[in-house]
Amino acid sequence: MTLLEHTPSPAQLRRSAYRRRQTVYSVLVAASSTAALGTLLVVAVTGAPGWDRVRRSFLDPEIAVDALPAVLSGLWLNVRLLVCCAAGALLLGLVIAVLRTLRGPIFFPVRALAASYTYTFRGLPLIIVLYLLTLGVPGLRLQGTPPVLVLGGLALVLTYGGYLAEVFRAGIESVHPSQLAAARSLGLTYRQTMRHVVLPQAVRRVAPPLLNDVVALQKDVGLVSLAGPIDAVRAAQIATAQSFNYTPYVVAGVLFVLLAIPLIAVTDWVTLRAARRQSGG
Amino acid sequence: MxxxxxxxxxxxxxxxxxxxxxxxxxxxxxxxxxxxxxxxxxxxxxxxxxxxxxxxxxxxxxxxxxxxxxxxxxxxxxxxIGMVFQAYNLFPHLSVLENITLAPRRVHRRARAEAEAQARELLDRVGLGAKADAYPDRLSGGQQQRVAIVRALANSPRxxxxxxxxxxxxxxxxxxxxxxxxxxxxxxxxxxxxxxxxxxxxxxxxxxxxxxxxxxxxxxxxxxxxxxxxxxxxxxxxxxxxxxxxx
The missing domain is CATH 3.40.50.300 (P-loop containing nucleotide triphosphate hydrolases)
Incomplete structure (x- = not known):
């Protein structure tokens, strides 16, 4: 232990003292500027001429408590739909991206179809896909038409699959050609090379943007309520219509944010890990 | 000939x-x-x-x-044919052992245990036995290149x-x-x-x-x-x- 002991020079002691003073100073500045901005915001909002009315119609605690059970049970539908749609869209995106990389003349129609799919569904507004599927398909009056909820979920999967396919494709193309050369020179077939060498690296690399799209999907899942199913937003709407008070929307909004936080946290963590790995950590 | x-x-x-x-x-x-x-x-x-x-x-x-x-x-x-490249081209997402056994298992359809035993033996011979479970980015350039050579050898090339x-x-x-x-x-x-x-x-x-x-x-x-x-x-x-x- 004595070997490791080190007596700092006077210069180092002066430097350390200076840095400590600087840290204290920084904390003080940050605290006072935050306090000033917060006070300003509170004064501006609560001092507004219509504040009392807005507070009554948007932030009524009694109505919030009353609406909570209905909104929560609606949110449970959002969660289930999110899990199914995210899984479906990720799978569809991966399949489409892989189909687009297939070579050889026999796969031309497959490639062309996959490409036109990504073009179409990235261009088409989600709301139109939703109406076409949930209103148009049942209108055909075919035997065994799935319920509206499934059709709405399908619209989400089709739309998000298009985006996710492009993210996956970017990942596949980011794997360096030398990795392919190494795999092929070991005698691996094209398919084995994709499966064991390219895709594992591609998926790892694009995990952050993929998760980011899942966070966006989490919000858009609420749009299926346009076709009838009662999700959190629709439940809030119903409660609002009964009480003539908008507080249930605020409740739904807060719940959506709470739902997104863990997903966003995971995204940030994965992004950070990927960045560390890239820098050779 | x-x-x-x-x-x-x-x-x-x-x-x-x-x-x-x-x-x-x-x-x-x-x-x-x-x-x-x-x-x-x-x-x-x-x-x-x-x-x-x-x-x-x-x-x-x-x-x-x-x-x-x-x-x-x-x-x-x-x-x-075994090929070794200037930039090693090891697969970064696979451990040393997985890099070496990939082709024997997927191309030559060997059993996992058999392929791993052969890989470990080859690694031991070049003094890299302790690195079998490490990932390529933990190895020095010389070690990576020796693993790349072992990977090519595991296919028993002509x-x-x-x-x-x-x-x-x-x-x-x-x-x-x-x-x-x-x-x-x-x-x-x-x-x-x-x-x-x-x-x-x-x-x-x-x-x-x-x-x-x-x-x-x-x-x-x-x-x-x-x-x-x-x-x-x-x-x-x-x-x-x-x-x-x-x-």
């Missing part, structure tokens, strides 16, 4: 002739070193032999079979192609890779290696080929090609190498 016979190879990239009527014959258990300036066609020749590049003319025979015939399945040919395998290494790490290649020669492996290490070429090669502008300008025993070159272009190249202190 010739294991590899290249005749009249031609390859161009965007109007640039990289291989020009190139002939090369490699006998079994022979080690051939390709020397020459950057851009002389060494790497392209190796990539053509491994069917990673498409030829513009000429034929390549491996074990008497014309592998440049487009009807030949390239995957089947590559299973008989022929090894080594493309400037020490060029990306720090000088103090070159020796461990060269020692491994020397051991391979002692085991009787047939090898074609592109190299800038003239001293090593003289040491390990049975034959040295000097390439210039896509052709074999001079070939023969290393003492002759490196010691008493007959062609003016070979002499000029060697003079520059000696001036750079590399011979």
């Amino acid at each position: 010739a294991l590899l016979r290249c005749r009249g190879l031609r390859k161009e990239f965007a109007g640039n002739i990289v291989l020009d009527r190139l002939d090369l014959t490699v006998a079994e258990h022979q080690v051939v070193a390709l020397i020459g300036a950057s851009g002389s066609g060494k790497s392209t020749l190796l990539r053509c032999v491994n069917l990673l590049e498409e030829l513009d003319d000429g034929t390549i025979e491996l074990d008497g079979e014309d592998i440049s015939d487009p009807r030949v399945d390239p995957d089947r040919v590559r299973r008989r 022929l090894m192609l080594l493309d400037e395998v020490t060029s990306a290494l720090d000088p103090e790490l070159v020796g461990e890779v060269l020692a491994m290649i020397r051991d391979l020669k002692a085991d009787g492996m047939t090898m074609v290696l592109a190299t800038h290490e003239m001293g090593f070429a003289r040491d390990v090669a049975d034959e040295v080929c000097f390439l210039d502008a896509g052709r074999v300008v001079e070939s023969g025993p290393p003492e002759q090609v490196l010691g008493e070159p007959t062609q003016p272009r070979t002499r000029q190249f060697l003079r520059r190498i000696i001036e750079a202190g590399r011979l």
